[in-house]
Amino acid sequence: MVDVLMPQLGEDIDEGTVQQWLVQVGSLVTRDQPLLEVETSKATSEIPSPCNGRVVEIVAPVGATIPNEGLLARIDDSAV
Template sequence: MATELKMPQMGYDMEEGTVVRWLKEEGSAVNRNEAVAEIETDKAIVEFESDSEGVLLKIIAPEGTVVPVGQTIAVIGDEGEETDNISILDLRPPEEGKSDPTKNATPPTEPQESTPALSVTKEASE
């Protein structure tokens, strides 16, 4: 029987995560507790481990997809098993620029020269 891998809640206030990278391809054998994907939360990128073993039958959430906690991201089962009954509820592509925070970053500016301050001792002696 096919098992759905769901977006885990990796923190108390986590509502969604982004699939950064799949470490396995469709058709690959997967062992229990083996890392199958990298998931980005608002605080870190974490390896997501499978809670079952079998063959990665279908990747539902491609790399870069933002997925709500509890939503199916992939299906593991026996080779040749059908996955048509898996529902895709709420997947959305990444926000512009979110996947690479340095892509649109403004380069640092050169320090500006400033007018030197008047010497306090010189003014006080006059």
């Protein structure tokens, strides 16, 4: 199981807000495929998948503000 974490999106950025999920629970994803869009005070960014696998849980709903290194989703990397 691989945790998808909020990355550091800038030197002085401590959090981001989930704007849109581009995948659903059960979706097969590939490494570097965009999973969601996150907005910070400076920009909107796509967060890529860290691995190949199946999305098994979306933890952060649309509108949630998540700190850096906070949990966004989980991917089962054995499901490829």
